[in-house]
Amino acid sequence: MHKRSLHSVVTTICLLALSLAAAEGGRAVAEAAFDEFVSRNFAALAKRFSPEMAAALPAEKAAAQLGPVVDSLGRQVGPRPEPRLSLAGGMEVYIFPCEFEKARVNLLIAVNAAGQVAGLRLLPPDPAAVEPGELAVVTGDVRLPATLTLPEGKGPFPVVVFIHGSGPHDRDETVGANAPFRDLAEGLAARGIASLRYEKRTRQYPGRAVATVKDEVMDDVLSAVALVGNRSEIDPKRIYLLGHSLGGYLIPRLAPLVPAAAGFIMLAANVRPIEELAADQIKYLGAPPETLSQLKQSAPASYWEDLTNYDPVAEARKISAPLLVLQGERDYQVTMKDFEIWRTALAGRPNVVMRSFPKLNHLFLEGEGKSLPAEYGRPGRIPDYVLDEIAAFVNGRRTPQSAP
Structure with a gap:
């Protein structure tokens, strides 16, 4: 049991009822839908x-x-x-990267397990960015x-x-149909900022035990920082x-392990213990109470x-x-309760900027009403106002304390 990632149970809670099974023939459906869209055969598409x-x-x-959408794009x-x-x-x-007479766009077509079109939307074109091949942390x-x-x-960038x-x-x-880190990488590149993202250790080595978050996360972060610090393209x-x-x-x-870092960004960062967050999520989703005990059994005692012994507030004050610090107000996984604790703890500090966004969920995607x-x-995309805030x-530059 200990060789399982601690957070595989948390992920199960968070993504309750999401299936990763692909529909047979989905590509054929998507391609046919694409052809019907660009040829204006909307009756067949519907x-x-x-x-x-x-x-x-x-x-x-x-x-x-x-029809007006296709007209605006041209042939x-x-x-x-x-x-x-x-x-x-x-x-x-x-996602079809499209070239039309009047515009470059990405056309997203989602196909469900029944072979039906469950999503159709235009996305911004891929930003002008260079990905210099496969690296490794x-x-x-x-x-x-x-x-x-x-x-x-x-550069250097x-x-x-x-x-x-x-x-x-x-x-x-990747969570469900969304890829937040890819969204961030593309959006920041369009704003003149480079980024590094990598496979998490518990994904790349699923059978390897992790005794603490140092093994699971922190050691690899320090290696990633060393990697980019030695690249000629990076400042x-x-x-x-x-x-x-x-x-x-x-x-x-x-933070104290990376003294040369220019700054730090926390998105949907909890301040309360993981067990407390998990208990809140179980109650919110109506999941079985035994899920919490499964969580506690999924890692060695050394992890807990x-x-x-970790006090994030005390360390953040240093x-x-x-x-x-950014937070979605519709987030049910890490809630505004955590954000308010951060706000109180870090109040009056000139180095700290805090923002919350009414429409955003845990993945920083927009929605309305209760998040589930x-x-x-x-499929969604991280909004421009979040990317602008980070950039x-x-x-x-400090931006006004407002967001859509």
């Missing part, structure tokens, strides 16, 4: 919609709503593009495949090193650490003892470098 999609965009309204240039595929959230999510005999995303132009949240994540921190005086969820929780503990796990199965912080 027949492919899932019940939820059909309710949102009834067949009789499809032409009226989609498709060249053959149908090769799509990128993500298998998540019970769906196959295809190396810690002893651990080798984690990594991606360094660079802005277009001449500031860089943000991403630190995963709970669970055995890939480098994009070694402008290295920032960005932690999401568990990664944000560990920022205060990491180590975290018991940080003198710039610190940005099924929301993670719907302003990295570039030394």
Whole structure:
């Protein structure tokens, strides 16, 4: 049991009922839907919609709503593009990088397990960025495949090193149909900021035991910082650490180990113990009470003892470098209760900037009303105002305390 990642149980809580099974023939459905969209065959396209999609965009309204969109793009240039595929959230999510007469866009088409179109939307084109091949974050005999995303132009650039949240994540921190770290990497590159993201140790080596968060997370973060610090494209005086969820929780503990860091960014960072968060999530979702005991049994005693001795507030108060704390107000995994504790603890500190966003969930994706796990199965993108906030912080600018 101890060889399991501690956070695999937390991930199960968080993603309750999300399936990762892919639909057979999903690509054929997506390609047919793409052709029908660009050829304005909206009646045929609407027949492919899932019940939820059909309710949102009834067949009789499809032409009226989609027609002007196609008109604004103009004629498709060249053959149908090769799509990128993500298998998540019970769906196959295809992103077609499109070239039209009047615009470059990405067309996202999500196909559910029944072979129905469950999502159709236009996304911004991929930013002008250079990905200089496969790198690796190396810690002893651990080798984690990594991606360094660079802005277009001449460096050296500031860089943000991403630190995963709970669970055995890939480098994009894929959850359901979404990839928050990839969104951040692309958005920051478009704003002149490089980033490094890598496979988490518990994903790359699922059978290897971790005794503490030092083994699970921290050692690899230090190796990642060393990697980017030695790259000619990177300004070694402008290295920032960005932690999401568990990664944000560990920022205060990491800070003294990276004294040369230019600043730190905490997204949806808990301040309360993991067990307390898990108990709240179980109650919120109506999950079986025994899930909490499974969590406690999923790691050795050394893991829990180590975290018991960690006081994130006390450590955060020691940080003198710039610190940005961001929170989604619809987040049920790390709630505004945690954000308010941070706000109170760090009040009046000139190096700290804090923002919360009313529409955002734990993945920093927009929504309305109560946030639920099924929301993670719907493809989305991190909003520009979040990317602008992070870019302003990295570039030394303070933005007004407001957000949509």
